[in-house]
Amino acid sequence: MSRIRVLVVDDEPDFLKLIGRRLERRNVDVDVVNNGQEALEFLSKTFVNVVILDVRMPGLSGIETLKEIRRRYRNTEVIMLTGHGSVESGIEGISHGAYDYILKPFLIDDLLERIRAANEHATLKQKVRGGA
Amino acid sequence: MNLFRTKRIIQFGQYAYPLSYLAILFVAYKWPVPGSIAAVVLSAGLWLLLKSSFCWLSKVCDEQTDLKNQLMQSQKISALGEISTGIAHEINNPLNIIMQETELMRVALHEDSTQEELYELRESLDVVFQQVERCSDITHKLLDFSRKRHPVTQTADINRLLLDMLILVQSETESKNIRIVKRFSTDIPNIKTDPPLLRQVFLNLLNNAVQAVDRDDDIFVTTWSHDDMVFAEIRDSGPGISENEIKQIFNPFYTTKPPGKGTGLGLSVSLRIVNQLGGYITVDSELGKGAAFTVHVPI
Ligand SMILES: Nc1ncnc2c1ncn2[C@@H]1O[C@H](COP(=O)(O)OP(=O)(O)OP(=O)(O)O)[C@@H](O)[C@H]1O
Numbered sequence: 086m087s088r089i090r091v092l093v094v095d096d097e098p099d100f101l102k103l104i105g106r107r108l109e110r111r112n113v114d115v116d117v118v119n120n121g122q123e124a125l126e127f128l129s130k131t132f133v134n135v136v137i138l139d140v141r142m143p144g145l146s147g148i149e150t151l152k153e154i155r156r157r158y159r160n161t162e163v164i165m166l167t168g169h170g171s172v173e174s175g176i177e178g179i180s181h182g183a184y185d186y187i188l189k190p191f192l193i194d195d196l197l198e199r200i201r202a203a204n205e206h207a208t209l210k211q212k213v214r215g216g217a
Numbered sequence: 218m219n220l221f222r223t224k225r226i227i228q229f230g231q232y233a234y235p236l237s238y239l240a241i242l243f244v245a246y247k248w249p250v251p252g253s254i255a256a257v258v259l260s261a262g263l264w265l266l267l268k269s270s271f272c273w274l275s276k277v278c279d280e281q282t283d284l285k286n287q288l289m290q291s292q293k294i295s296a297l298g299e300i301s302t303g304i305a306h307e308i309n310n311p312l313n314i315i316m317q318e319t320e321l322m323r324v325a326l327h328e329d330s331t332q333e334e335l336y337e338l339r340e341s342l343d344v345v346f347q348q349v350e351r352c353s354d355i356t357h358k359l360l361d362f363s364r365k366r367h368p369v370t371q372t373a374d375i376n377r378l379l380l381d382m383l384i385l386v387q388s389e390t391e392s393k394n395i396r397i398v399k400r401f402s403t404d405i406p407n408i409k410t411d412p413p414l415l416r417q418v419f420l421n422l423l424n425n426a427v428q429a430v431d432r433d434d435d436i437f438v439t440t441w442s443h444d445d446m447v448f449a450e451i452r453d454s455g456p457g458i459s460e461n462e463i464k465q466i467f468n469p470f471y472t473t474k475p476p477g478k479g480t481g482l483g484l485s486v487s488l489r490i491v492n493q494l495g496g497y498i499t500v501d502s503e504l505g506k507g508a509a510f511t512v513h514v515p516i
């Protein structure tokens with residue numbers, strides 16, 4: 086099986102550095118960017134299986150970025166990252182096509198499991214679409 | 218009525234038929250020749266009777282199909298009416314506000330607007346922006362409702378899915394002092410389902426429960442399995458739903474919440490999703506006794 090390509094989008098440089106290193110160690114190809122705009126630019130050049138997207142960012146909001154990603158890149162799944170969940174924001178993200186949510190702070194294994202599930206979902210979806 | 222006549226004939230026949238056989242048996246035993254004739258005549262008579270009742274029955278079946286079609290058509294039209302009213306109502310509120318604000322802006326905007334008027338203009342623009350956002354939220358929900366979903370099935374643990382969503386909304390429930398009581402069955406098999414779709418359903422049901430209890434109350438979340446189905450129940454101790462209302466809550470745009478708070482699409486979207494996953498949603502509620510929504514999905 087090929088390695089999973091992940092893009093982490095968050096406005097906290099320390100967090101990005103840490104998570105980048107930790108995921109690399111788990112055999113995941115990781116890239117990191119600081120905001121939604123950069124994420125969209127990155128995606129326009131490189132295909133990514135799963136995007137980990139912070140809900141709250143300055144500039145283009147998490148939800149706006151999510152909408153754009155889902156519209157342009159149908160084979161990329163998005164996992165929302167949030168420090169403070171609520172019913173409303175949860176519904177908003179999921180109904181706009183987020184695959185899952187993960188709350189900060191999280192265990193790396195937990196995140197990894199969700200990344201794998203999201204990646205599997207994308208692969209299966211491609212197959213369904215291809216077969217239809 | 219044809220159906221009534223047919224019923225009478227069959228009712229009569231259930232006694233007459235065996236009796237006539239016994240009679241023929243008796244007659245044929247005593248007088249063989251007239252007995253045979255009687256048997257032929259009787260069987261011809263029975264044949265006629267059954268044939269005519271069969272004709273009546275076919276007619277009744279046709280009539281029933283016609284009636285069913287008519288009923289379905291009128292149901293479709295009334296559902297369409299209800300939906301149109303819902304959409305119109307939802308969109309009209311923000312439109313009305315936008316209209317009022319633009320009128321105010323017209324008055325305030327002229328060549329030498331004062332500082333105060335400019336301030337008002339800015340405020341009006343903010344309101345217009347908010348209302349446009351509200352409209353786009355409604356259209357998003359509408360599109361989400363009508364979206365053709367292609368469920369993708371993955372192996373999933375329903376307890377885990379529910380727990381994740383409970384953790385996600387925990388800070389909100391805690392701040393409202395709502396206690397979530399989990400009663401998860403530990404021997405539930407994994408299911409084949411589309412996880413993000415099921416998450417959306419659970420969030421919608423949780424949302425309704427949280428809005429129903431408002432504050433300082435309990436929400437019970439229970440899971441169990443039976444045969445080849447898995448169940449997840451979300452029960453609240455809110456105001457409950459009357460028998461009349463239960464018939465309507467799954468209709469798109471049916472809501473009892475104030476404008477801006479609910480669009481009335483949560484349950485209809487959820488039901489659609491669960492149907493697509495091969496399951497259904499049941500409601501158990503009475504006015505004043507809380508409400509329980511149960512999601513049934515196949516393993
Ligand atoms: N747990 C509950 N207790 C009492 N009433 C409920 C409950 N769940 C739903 N209802 C009733 O059913 C109606 C429709 O629910 P639905 O979730 O479809 O829409 P909504 O909650 O009003 O709006 P939305 O979900 O779009 O924000 C609600 O307005 C409410 O009257």
Ligand SMILES: [Mg+2]
Pocket residue numbers: 421424425479482483484
């Ligand atoms: Mg609702």
